[in-house]
Amino acid sequence: xxxxxxxxxxFVLGNDIDTDQIIPAAHLVYKxxxxxxxxxxxxxxxxxxxxxxxGLPVGGIPFIGEGTWQSEYTIVIGGKNFGCGSxxxxxxxxxxxxxxxxxxxxxxxxxxxxxSVDGGFVAPFETSEHLYxxxxxxxxxxxxxxxxxxxxxxxxxxxxLRPLGDIEAILRAGGVFNYARETGMIETK
Amino acid sequence: xxxTITEKILANHSNKKEAKPGDNLWIDVDVLMTHDVCxxxxxxxxxxxxGPGAKVWDRDKVVIIPDHYIFxxxxxxxxxxxxxxxxxxxxxxxHYYDVDSxxxxxxxxxxxxxxxxxxxxxxxxxxxxxxCTAGAFGEFAxxxxxxxxxxxxxxxxxxxxxxxxxxFVFEGTLPKYLMAKDLILTAxxxxxVDGATYRTMEFSGSTIDAMSMEDRMTLCNxxxxxxxxNGICVPDATTIDYVRARTQKEFECFYNDDDAQYYSxxxxxxxxxxxxxxxxxxxxxxxxxxxxxxxxxxxxxxGSCTGGxxxxxxxxxxxxxxQHVAIDTFIVPATTDxxxxxxxxxxxxxTIMQVFRDAGCRIGEPSCAACLGGPxxxxxxxxxxxxxxxxxxxxxxxxxxxxxSQVYLASPYTVAASAVKGVIxxxxxxxx
Ligand code: SF4
Numbered sequence: 001x002x003x004x005x006x007x008x009x010x011f012v013l014g015n016d017i018d019t020d021q022i023i024p025a026a027h028l029v030y031k032x033x034x035x036x037x038x039x040x041x042x043x044x045x046x047x048x049x050x051x052x053x054x055g056l057p058v059g060g061i062p063f064i065g066e067g068t069w070q071s072e073y074t075i076v077i078g079g080k081n082f083g084c085g086s087x088x089x090x091x092x093x094x095x096x097x098x099x100x101x102x103x104x105x106x107x108x109x110x111x112x113x114x115x116s117v118d119g120g121f122v123a124p125f126e127t128s129e130h131l132y133x134x135x136x137x138x139x140x141x142x143x144x145x146x147x148x149x150x151x152x153x154x155x156x157x158x159x160x161l162r163p164l165g166d167i168e169a170i171l172r173a174g175g176v177f178n179y180a181r182e183t184g185m186i187e188t189k
Numbered sequence: 190x191x192x193t194i195t196e197k198i199l200a201n202h203s204n205k206k207e208a209k210p211g212d213n214l215w216i217d218v219d220v221l222m223t224h225d226v227c228x229x230x231x232x233x234x235x236x237x238x239x240g241p242g243a244k245v246w247d248r249d250k251v252v253i254i255p256d257h258y259i260f261x262x263x264x265x266x267x268x269x270x271x272x273x274x275x276x277x278x279x280x281x282x283x284h285y286y287d288v289d290s291x292x293x294x295x296x297x298x299x300x301x302x303x304x305x306x307x308x309x310x311x312x313x314x315x316x317x318x319x320x321c322t323a324g325a326f327g328e329f330a331x332x333x334x335x336x337x338x339x340x341x342x343x344x345x346x347x348x349x350x351x352x353x354x355x356x357f358v359f360e361g362t363l364p365k366y367l368m369a370k371d372l373i374l375t376a377x378x379x380x381x382v383d384g385a386t387y388r389t390m391e392f393s394g395s396t397i398d399a400m401s402m403e404d405r406m407t408l409c410n411x412x413x414x415x416x417x418x419n420g421i422c423v424p425d426a427t428t429i430d431y432v433r434a435r436t437q438k439e440f441e442c443f444y445n446d447d448d449a450q451y452y453s454x455x456x457x458x459x460x461x462x463x464x465x466x467x468x469x470x471x472x473x474x475x476x477x478x479x480x481x482x483x484x485x486x487x488x489x490x491x492g493s494c495t496g497g498x499x500x501x502x503x504x505x506x507x508x509x510x511x512q513h514v515a516i517d518t519f520i521v522p523a524t525t526d527x528x529x530x531x532x533x534x535x536x537x538x539x540t541i542m543q544v545f546r547d548a549g550c551r552i553g554e555p556s557c558a559a560c561l562g563g564p565x566x567x568x569x570x571x572x573x574x575x576x577x578x579x580x581x582x583x584x585x586x587x588x589x590x591x592x593x594s595q596v597y598l599a600s601p602y603t604v605a606a607s608a609v610k611g612v613i614x615x616x617x618x619x620x621x
Contacts (some may be wrong), residue, residue: 090336
């Protein structure tokens with residue numbers, strides 16, 4: 001279910017973050033329907049990002065603290081082509097389990113984008129600004145999903161985000177299944 | 190309104206008169222394909238959302254092809270095959286190609302056409318990013334995630350945003366030393382790994398008109414490496430003959446209107462194209478073979494959905510006949526049909542398989558094998574710091590196994606020539 005306001009700390013990454021960096025292939029074995037096993041996806045989220053690129057502009061910042069599976073960050077900031085590579089749905093799932101509610105990037109690889117929306121895992125916002133050069137990992141952000149603005153309260157700057165368009169209804173419903181039930185396409189359980 | 194092939198197929202499948210780029214449409218699905226890696230997750234979501242006793246929307250439209258992690262002792266991989274079997278049995282699905290059975294095929298994107306499931310004018314979704322391969326047949330085909338696939342399983346429908354079409358026109362007779370792989374690496378190099386994101390890459394021109402279906406598949410297979418949603422070729426007599434030989438099902442061909450609108454048009458004369466590679470670690474890291482010739486190699490690999498088809502091995506055999514490889518060379522037929530063909534087709538009175546054996550190659554079983562690394566016991570997997578030249582489609586860090594390895598992507602001609610010399614070699618040397 002998409003919230004009106006998403007607020008929390010920023011975790012900043014660069015261009016071409018592929019799904020192997022988001023969740024390396026070796027970790028695709030855990031069962032998602034097991035409440036304990038699924039925590040591993042959070043524990044290893046973004047573990048494939050090279051250390052120097054993890055948490056820009058400084059780098060070397062772990063996304064997940066030692067021994068935990070939930071991140072202290074809420075919004076991921078990326079550059080171009082976020083989520084490229086294999087079609088694994090585990091990528092937006094891992095970010096979701098780690099506690100990420102939205103990603104703001106310049107563009108997405110389309111399968112990652114679809115998976116994020118249809119599973120209702122994270123809200124993928126697009127922007128034409130090169131945010132990863134401005135926002136610093138740890139900055140406090142407030143994302144208004146209706147006005148489509150991103151406010152950096154640490155740096156006192158506000159950016160415009162592209163409207164979600166037709167996918168907004170699916171995100172607000174919490175994914176394609178809820179959406180189809182709400183609109184009468186499939187029977188309610 | 191004037192439309193492209195892709196726009197027409199999407200309009201037709203949503204009962205609309207027209208479809209234009211950016212429209213969101215709910216479309217009817219003709220075929221849903223899944224495999225051993227994504228099938229189990231898809232079935233889990235399907236049961237959770239539609240109930241434990243739910244039935245798939247149309248038994249005849251679901252195709253399940255195990256191909257990724259087959260010849261391995263990894264226990265999670267074996268567990269996945271068991272889940273496929275249980276689902277097929279429970280749903281009584283006719284189109285399943287079980288491991289350890291005479292029906293076993295191998296790589297899904299090559300098996301689908303062989304079995305007649307790729308037909309002009311249709312909509313095909315698959316839980317694999319290279320599902321775009323089937324666009325070669327003049328249909329709309331693209332990859333989706335498990336949630337979307339579960340939705341299709343229950344409803345037979347899915348929403349799609351109509352993509353704008355980028356046209357890639359190749360003119361001229363393909364010189365002897367070039368293959369479809371050189372053309373697609375050139376196109377990806379020209380637009381970059383996100384140059385076609387959300388869009389269609391359409392291939393046309395006299396070079397494409399003269400191509401076999403397998404070569405058109407090589408082009409469409411790699412549109413995802415430029416971020417493309419789907420690839421498409423205009424259906425013609427070559428398409429219709431191929432499809433008619435494999436299925437009785439009716440289909441309808443769609444064509445571009447003369448005044449259809451394109452996002453962009455990219456023209457190439459094949460005379461200007463040289464044998465091409467993608468250097469580590471990105472498919473758009475393009476170089477002419479002549480620029481990297483002499484680079485020392487540890488391994489050559491010929492296989493996968495894009496480089497393990499019959500024509501790929503025929504090409505490799507033209508170079509390897511009477512030669513001996515200088516480095517470890519792995520041959521992996523995409524499917525059991527391909528394997529049978531290379532045991533039958535002959536050059537100089539020897540089967541292609543014998544040519545490979547005599548040249549000192551190692552032959553694997555039909556499957557994805559080391560194309561995506563896989564469990565450590567996978568045939569051909571890069572387990573260390575090897576430098577490999579490969580006919581596959583991705584060379585991201587760690588794609589074929591170890592993140593320390595390096596992969597050059599190239600055509601079967603270039604890979605075979607390089608295998609003989611042990612260094613990256615221009616195949617032109619073998620034809621002049
Ligand atoms: S051969 Fe490689 S690219 Fe093709 S489906 Fe298998 S793993 Fe994917």
